Amino acid sequence: MLYDQFKAKAEAVSAEVYRFSDRNAALSWLVDFLKREGMGDTPETAALWASGPFLTGGERQQLTSGSGISFVVTQEMAAQARFGINLMAWALADTGTLADNSTDIDQRLVSSLPTIHIALVPTAGILPDMPSLFTRLHPRDCSYLAMITGPSRTADIERVLTIGVHGPERLVILCIDAFEGGK
Amino acid sequence: MDKDFKESIHRALTNGNLTGALGAFSEAYTVNRAKAYDGIDFEELRKKIADLKAYAAANLEQLSAEFTHNAEARGATVFRTDDPAAVREYILNIAQENKVTRVVKSKSMATEEIHLNAYLEKAGIEVGETDLGEWIIQLAGQTPSHMVMPAIHMTREEVSDLFSKEVNERLSSDIPRLVKVAREQLRPRFLSADMGISGGNIAVAETGSIVLMTNEGNARLVTSLPRIHIVLVGIEKLIAHFADVATILKALPRSATAQQLTSYVSIITGPTANPDGSMKNMHIILMDNRRSEMAADPLFKQALQCIRCASCLNVCPIFRLVGGHVFGKVYTGGIGTILTAWFDALKQSEDIQSLCIQCGACKDVCPGMIDIPGLILELRRRLVQEQGVPLLLKSIYTVVNNRSLFHGMLRAASVAGKPFTSGKFIRHLPLFLADLTDGRSLPAIAAVPFRDRFKKIAQPTQREKVVFFAGCLIDFAYPEMGEALVTTLNKAGIEVLFPEGQTCCGAPARYSGVYDVAERNAIDTIKALTAVECTWVVSACPTCTVALTHDFLSTFESVGQAGWLTEARQLAAKTIDFSSLISKLIEEKRLTFQEGKSLEKISYHDSCHLKRTIKVSKQPRELLRRAGYDLTEMFESDTCCGMGGSYSLKMPEISAPMLQRKIRNIKATGAAIVAMDCPGCVMQIRGGLDQEGTDIMVKHSVELLVDYLK
Numbered sequence: 001m002l003y004d005q006f007k008a009k010a011e012a013v014s015a016e017v018y019r020f021s022d023r024n025a026a027l028s029w030l031v032d033f034l035k036r037e038g039m040g041d042t043p044e045t046a047a048l049w050a051s052g053p054f055l056t057g058g059e060r061q062q063l064t065s066g067s068g069i070s071f072v073v074t075q076e077m078a079a080q081a082r083f084g085i086n087l088m089a090w091a092l093a094d095t096g097t098l099a100d101n102s103t104d105i106d107q108r109l110v111s112s113l114p115t116i117h118i119a120l121v122p123t124a125g126i127l128p129d130m131p132s133l134f135t136r137l138h139p140r141d142c143s144y145l146a147m148i149t150g151p152s153r154t155a156d157i158e159r160v161l162t163i164g165v166h167g168p169e170r171l172v173i174l175c176i177d178a179f180e181g182g183k
Numbered sequence: 184m185d186k187d188f189k190e191s192i193h194r195a196l197t198n199g200n201l202t203g204a205l206g207a208f209s210e211a212y213t214v215n216r217a218k219a220y221d222g223i224d225f226e227e228l229r230k231k232i233a234d235l236k237a238y239a240a241a242n243l244e245q246l247s248a249e250f251t252h253n254a255e256a257r258g259a260t261v262f263r264t265d266d267p268a269a270v271r272e273y274i275l276n277i278a279q280e281n282k283v284t285r286v287v288k289s290k291s292m293a294t295e296e297i298h299l300n301a302y303l304e305k306a307g308i309e310v311g312e313t314d315l316g317e318w319i320i321q322l323a324g325q326t327p328s329h330m331v332m333p334a335i336h337m338t339r340e341e342v343s344d345l346f347s348k349e350v351n352e353r354l355s356s357d358i359p360r361l362v363k364v365a366r367e368q369l370r371p372r373f374l375s376a377d378m379g380i381s382g383g384n385i386a387v388a389e390t391g392s393i394v395l396m397t398n399e400g401n402a403r404l405v406t407s408l409p410r411i412h413i414v415l416v417g418i419e420k421l422i423a424h425f426a427d428v429a430t431i432l433k434a435l436p437r438s439a440t441a442q443q444l445t446s447y448v449s450i451i452t453g454p455t456a457n458p459d460g461s462m463k464n465m466h467i468i469l470m471d472n473r474r475s476e477m478a479a480d481p482l483f484k485q486a487l488q489c490i491r492c493a494s495c496l497n498v499c500p501i502f503r504l505v506g507g508h509v510f511g512k513v514y515t516g517g518i519g520t521i522l523t524a525w526f527d528a529l530k531q532s533e534d535i536q537s538l539c540i541q542c543g544a545c546k547d548v549c550p551g552m553i554d555i556p557g558l559i560l561e562l563r564r565r566l567v568q569e570q571g572v573p574l575l576l577k578s579i580y581t582v583v584n585n586r587s588l589f590h591g592m593l594r595a596a597s598v599a600g601k602p603f604t605s606g607k608f609i610r611h612l613p614l615f616l617a618d619l620t621d622g623r624s625l626p627a628i629a630a631v632p633f634r635d636r637f638k639k640i641a642q643p644t645q646r647e648k649v650v651f652f653a654g655c656l657i658d659f660a661y662p663e664m665g666e667a668l669v670t671t672l673n674k675a676g677i678e679v680l681f682p683e684g685q686t687c688c689g690a691p692a693r694y695s696g697v698y699d700v701a702e703r704n705a706i707d708t709i710k711a712l713t714a715v716e717c718t719w720v721v722s723a724c725p726t727c728t729v730a731l732t733h734d735f736l737s738t739f740e741s742v743g744q745a746g747w748l749t750e751a752r753q754l755a756a757k758t759i760d761f762s763s764l765i766s767k768l769i770e771e772k773r774l775t776f777q778e779g780k781s782l783e784k785i786s787y788h789d790s791c792h793l794k795r796t797i798k799v800s801k802q803p804r805e806l807l808r809r810a811g812y813d814l815t816e817m818f819e820s821d822t823c824c825g826m827g828g829s830y831s832l833k834m835p836e837i838s839a840p841m842l843q844r845k846i847r848n849i850k851a852t853g854a855a856i857v858a859m860d861c862p863g864c865v866m867q868i869r870g871g872l873d874q875e876g877t878d879i880m881v882k883h884s885v886e887l888l889v890d891y892l893k
Binding site (some may be wrong): 009013074075076079094095096097103104105108109112113129130131134138139140142143144145146147148149150151152153154155156157158159160162164165166167168 | 204207208211257313314315316319332333334335337338339342358359361362363365366369370373374387390391392398399400401403404407408425426428429432433440442443444445446447448449450451452453454455456457458459
């Protein structure tokens, strides 16, 4: 129910939303997606993953060696990279918004500088609205609370909606039902 | 009026790009805004916002201290000052101490208020705006024309010319391509800037947080990449509680751009690590610049409830014609007029306040529940108080202030005007109607005013009596409306009384800021209307109705007149507009419709005061439909026709295109008759249609109903 609303609202603002039963399904889709969209060895085709506690050591190694995803993030790399990947712990169904504590600069680098931002979201983290988010995420414990609703956009020239100004041109959201499971 | 100001209006009106872009935007905005608020109780939401912002405005000292304490506890440095010069020096100091050579900015009205860019540039620091619209404006060497859409007045071709110069390459005017160029050009500046300067949409006292919203993502980069972050906010951005952020964010994007939420919202509480691992140097400047003074003003304190959504610009029928530049360099539109009067100087608002036609469209959509037209009227009053009344106006109001002289001159005009009368229209009227000519014919002063005709109407004596307040237009230009009203009420078994002592309701004087005359008019009217016993005082002019129900009290309050308050309240309670009274009489089955009538196709124009002050819009439609008329709605039925009393005299250049737009919308319905409840609108619209030579009839509802009620 919340997922359906979230998906509809996020898609209405040009985000792409997919749902997976578990992390393995999501990760293998992600690797295919990156290859399909041109991930490569050059800085311009790189995929950067802002690490978090989500991935197991095994998974991480597999992704690094098998696909070429980098878990090292710097401003220079992020500014050139085609893909930025991170985990966003929360989502808001009523506006199609992603939210998380982005105090860690890497979280912001991968979600603001690359051309395509891919966010992994636990389906269980979809909340009805902003007030319910604020009972879980509070400035008390969070110096940079970030909310993202669709890709970067502007209508500053003749009111024509154009996607991709200073931030990502595409926002790809992977909702994962059985989010836990890795160790 | 200042000559440069007149010229700037003329330039704006003749700028096809501007009026085209703004017109298209404002039409789409109304529809999209309604969609964005679908399922949300806007009245409830804005009450909450108004309350929490009013609380903040009343506690600025305490909230500033609390914010400072909490932000500093998190590692930010907070500087509070009243003085724009001190803000500029503070920022320059930090820049020089830290050897800053390049600054990137995310849109901030407060920095524009203090003209920061020029100041830093003079000190040899490169300052780059990063919001696309702001960057365009910066490249063009202009100032923003809209608070949310700074470059809305420019075409893609103009932008392409600017960008082509910037990149030394001939670019096409393809918008996605131009946006890409901006991305490519600005990206290296973000990456190499030493200092980021942002504004803030909200400052939360409880947590010391700054809330920033953008669609492009520039605020995220400005606040994340450079090693120094400066936030400049006006203290009116303070709110007490963090939970209230959600309340404001529910309204702000919906009202600003009809979005559910902007692409990015950042809530920043203290410094975070920079990309190189060092800690950010974060400064927050709380700028007063007369905001505390505003908070202490019993009327203007409500202007601090503004959340800067600019919806008052988007719905303004004047703004969409003239755009923002005529308002000055920083804050534009209705709220901008008020802010300019305070942050700059009252004198600075002298010309721009006169742009307001008092239609009330902005008040209806303001998420901060600010009575913008009311405050503009108050500016007008204070300006008149400070500078006196222009000579011409003064001589007019001296006449209006003296009923017998005023009425005598109107009678004389009916004779003097004769040679120029062609059919029902003449080209010139004396007195305050003197120069109302362009694009519109004007009614002849009636040969026999209503007050004389009334004496000849044979009414049966009835137990129930209703007083009719005619107002100048019905009395002297459209007596037939008054006669129709008497006939209608007689059918309900009501005897109509017309106290002879009634005069002008004072609206023209009040709307010109000449409150002493408005006060005199109000007292004379109260004396005349309360001298007789009656169940209702009915008016068929919404402006007069509003005068009797709202404005007398407000005028008395403004001028400190306490002697007539009780009577004014009694009169207000008894006063009713024509359509509401007839609806009541039908409900009580004292009037019924003749059955089975199938009448002409008509359309209905909502008069500003009736719809937005008296809140009556369904009743007249229902009455007309039930009488048998085939009612078809016109586009923007409640957009002002451009009359606005003496506005059309003072601002004919603006009034005329408003009227043309109204006429276009009327014609598009294919209706044979256009109905309305206001004789002022009848005068404006009938005059416009007459000049166009169409045979669409313009009628007051009373004239359309009288024959079909029994």
